[in-house]
Every structure is written in C-alpha cells, then in structure tokens.
Amino acid sequence: MLQQARSLLEKHYGYSSFRNGQEQAIQSVLEGNDTLCVMPTGGGKSICYQIPALMFQGTSVVISPLISLMKDQVDALLQAGIPAAYINSSLSAADVHERMMKAKQGEYRMLYIAPERLESYEFMNQLMELSIPLVAVDEAHCISQWGHDFRPSYQRIQRMITQLPVKPVVMALTATATPKVREDICQSLNIDEDHSILTGFARENLSFSVVKGQDRLPFLKDFLKKNETESGIIYAATRKNVDQLHDLLNKNGIRVSKYHAGMSDEDRISGQEDFLLDRTSVMVATSAFGMGIDKSNIRYVVHYQLPKNMESYYQEAGRAGRDGLDSECILLYSPQDVQVQRFLIDQSSDRMRMPQELEKLQLMVDYCHTENCLQRKIVQYFSEMDMPPCGRCGNCTDSRESRDVTKEAQMVLSCVIRMGQKRFGKALVAQVLTGSQNRKVIDLSLNQLPTYGIMKDKSAKEVTSFIEFLISQDLIGVEHGTYPLIYVNPGGKDVLMGNMPVQRKEAVQTKTLAAGDP
Ligand code: ADP
Ligand code: ZN
Secondary structure: OHHHHHHHHHHHHOOOOOOOOHHHHHHHHHOOOOEEEEOOOOOOHHHHHHHHHHHOOOOEEEEOOOHHHHHHHHHHHHHOOOOEEEEOOOOOHHHHHHHHHHHHOOOOOEEEEOHHHHHOHHHHHHHHOOOOOEEEEOOHHHHOOOOOOOOHHHHHHHHHHHHOOOOOEEEEEEOOOOHHHHHHHHHHHOOOHHHEEEOOOOOOOEEEEEEEOOOHHHHHHHHHHHOOOOEEEEEOOOHHHHHHHHHHHHHOOOOEEEEOOOOOHHHHHHHHHHHHOOOOOEEEEOOOOOOOOOOOOEEEEEEOOOOOOHHHHHHHHOOOOOOOOOEEEEEEEOHHHHHHHHHHHHHHOOHHHHHHHHHHHHHHHHHHHOOOOHHHHHHHHHHOOOOOOOOOOOOOOOOOOEEEOHHHHHHHHHHHHHHOOOOOOHHHHHHHHOOOOOHHHHHOOHHHOOOOOOOOOOOHHHHHHHHHHHHHOOOEEEEEOOOEEEEEOHHHHHHHOOOOOOEEEOOOOOOOOOOOOO
C-alpha cells in the first residue's frame, strides 16, 4: 500500500520521499482509522489527505475555510493532473449545480467545500448521493472555541458525516493544536485520540529571536539593508502601521509591497503578485496576509509589533523557510504593544472569550521575556512535548553571562505579597518598589509598606520589565479580569524562602522606543 503511495508522490508531486509524519498519517488513513494529523505550517499536510484520496474509490470531500485557499489547492491539483473542483459562495447556483452533477458522475477525485455549505439542506441532500470514501477537515482547529479562528459551521461537519449512507474515513488536519484544541477536534469528530499523528513542531531551519530595548525602525532598516537580496515579510499590527511603514521603506528605496484588508481588491492582488513573483522583496502586511500563500523562498519574517497570541505568531513566522533553507523569525518587542493588543481584544472579542484571549496574550508576552530556548518554548506551548534547546535561537546563542538576581526577585515577590495577592497590577508594584509619589500610591498608603522604595536605584520601567521576566519564569502569576492582577506562584514562594536561586542575563541598555507607530 505504502509502495503505491510513494509512487503517487513521485508521479503527481515529483517528490522522492515523504517528510516526517506524512507516511504515518497516510498509513493510518489507509488502514481506515479516523485520524488527526498535527503538523506545523509548511509541514506538508495537503499530501496527507490527497494521496489517500487518490487511492480510494469515489470522491473525497475536503472541508476548507477559505475561498482563496480552496482555489489555489484545486488549481494545483489540476496542474498535477488530478481532477478536482471546489464549491463555495464565489460560484453561481448554475455552476454549483453543474459541479455537483459532475461529482455524482464520479468525475472528481476531490471536492473542496466551504463549511457554510453544510448549512444548506439542499446541498446536504446532494452530498448524500455521492460516494465519499474520505472526509478531510483542513484547518481543523476552527472546530474549537479554544482555537484562534473558531468557525461555528465547523461544528456541523460531524452531523454531515453521520448522515452519509456509508461512513467515510475522517481526517482532521491542523497546524495549531494545543492539547485542549486537539481534544476538542477529536471529540467533535469522534476521532480516537490514539490515532493522532503529531510531528515535531520544531522547524529546524528557523531561528527565532526577540529584539527588546532597541528603536525598531533603525533596527529594521539596518536589517533590511543586510538582507537586501532576500525575500521577507514584515507583519505590523494595524492597517495604519502597514501604510506608514510601507511609505517609509519605499522612500528609503526598498522594493516593498503592502497588504491589508482596507485596500481595494485590485491593489491587494497586485501587491501580492509583485511579491510572489519577486518583483518586490519585502511585503509589509497585517495578519490578513499569508493564508494559502505558498512562497517557498521567504528568508525572514519580522513582527514589527507583538502578535496577539502564539498561534498567530507561529503561523505567521512559520511562513519563512518553507523550502527548508535557513531563515530568521524576529519579533520586535515593546511594552506599549501589549496595551495595543489588550485594547484590540477589549474591542473585538465577545465578553465570554476575553479571559482566554488575555491569557493567550500573556503567554505571548512571556515568550518575549523568557531567557530559555525560544523554539523549545513554542514546541512546549503547542504540544506539551519537550525538546533539547535548539542551539540556533536568539536565547540559545546569547553569550551574555547570567547574573544572580535572587535578591531583587525576593524584593519584588515580598512586595507583591505585602500589597496583597491579586489586588494590583505590575505597574503599581513597580511604582511602590521604586518609591513613586504617584497619587494612587499615596492614597492607598502604599508608601507605608516596608518594601516601599527598596528598588529606587532602578526606574519603574526596568522594574516592570523585571516583573515580566519573573512572570515568564512562572514565579509570578497573572489573573486576567478587568485589569491583570499579579500574585506570587508556588515557585515564587520557593524563591522567597531561599530554596531556589534566580538567574538573569544582563539586560541590554534600554532605550525608549517610540510609542506605537513607526
Ligand atoms: P501545510 O498545509 O502543512 O502548511 P503544504 O501541504 O502546503 O503544507 O506543503 C508545504 C510545501 O511543502 C509545499 O510546497 C509542498 O509541495 C511541499 N511538500 C510537501 N510534501 C513534501 C515532500 N514529501 N517532499 C518535498 N516537499 C514537500
Ligand atoms: Zn533555542
């Protein structure tokens, strides 16, 4: 069986061997198991359902969330000589009808459909008439409220499957599955969790780094100059940021395109094409850019501002180095960005989801403050698996000496305890420690505390950053209500009792970052 799979890989895709995980995933499906396949972006998930679809009799159905993604996939299949079609809201009723007729005659090996289709009674009736050996659910995290892209219509998939006259094999695929999301997917689609294929989340050709305490624009210009001949993406948080940054780089003679949802279709498409065809080397974009884009020679992805969570970050950063060559993923961190993201969360999400989103944002902030291996931090986030330090990332290659900061940590921790657990945020704690005369400090008589002013040789900003570091080390916890309130974790108590030392690399000289905009 696998022999045949291999020859199809050669014949249709021109590849001589399977990548890590592909073979196991295909085998599991061929054995008739409903299977969850979790692979990082660029890992090669499409082949995992396409090859079984080529081996089964009948028309396999692929659920896919994005119209553009669907069209690209189908075009690629047609080019490889595989008959396929898609059905979504971009088609007229007559076109849908025609494609469904052809599907009934068995003319397609694969039929891509948008999940919203499943809400149509008529469409469901037509599906019942097909012979469907396999249902592949792409971007399966959309099933879960815990995913970053919840789609209510994904929850109809299981009902569709149970209504089919012959039960198909079900395959769910995603790049971003925390254990909770994985559990949700398996539960929703009735997949036995033992039939999960998880491949290494580490991307061996990517080196991650976080740049803190530097002016970002000069850093970026310098970086682009050094990488003039390479192709890369710069993600910015808002449309306005994208416009500004684009104009600025353009003025500096850099060949740059832009992409965000506020542009006309025409401008967006032409900018995208310029970038894909290497007419421009840099793409400045919001997170709207990238889904379904398969440009393999992206050498770097720079995040000009903090993304909203690790899922978005890894998906966006993961667009670098799809060809397997060494590539860089750089995140430019400035504390103000956290406020921007908090604000965006406050504006957009429904109230029910807010605590979750804030918690995810906090984990993103932790990523920026950890001194441990960044790739390892990512892998642990997504899979709760462990890996040795990557040896490539900004932290692994940071040769600065660690300093013992146990004393300072104890000062902070005892101040948090004296101010009351889960009562205040880190900014106020920093003010108390540095002896601020702030109204709130005085009004609450916090200047009477024995820990008041014990770190007054430091700036409030330095102390805040140190608190962030202690949070990233799990010594301080954060509770997300209207305001994030901090408290001392069990680990922090160990430090207070002198049972655990704390080490930190010497912080770089912090300069003030220009607020928000480029
Ligand atoms: P994903 O959906 O996991 O993000 P894709 O299925 O789009 O990834 O595949 C990413 C890239 O890797 C594509 O260009 C694809 O052709 C390529 N690819 C997939 N499988 C292999 C393989 N076995 N050998 C070489 N390249 C592969
Ligand atoms: Zn590392």
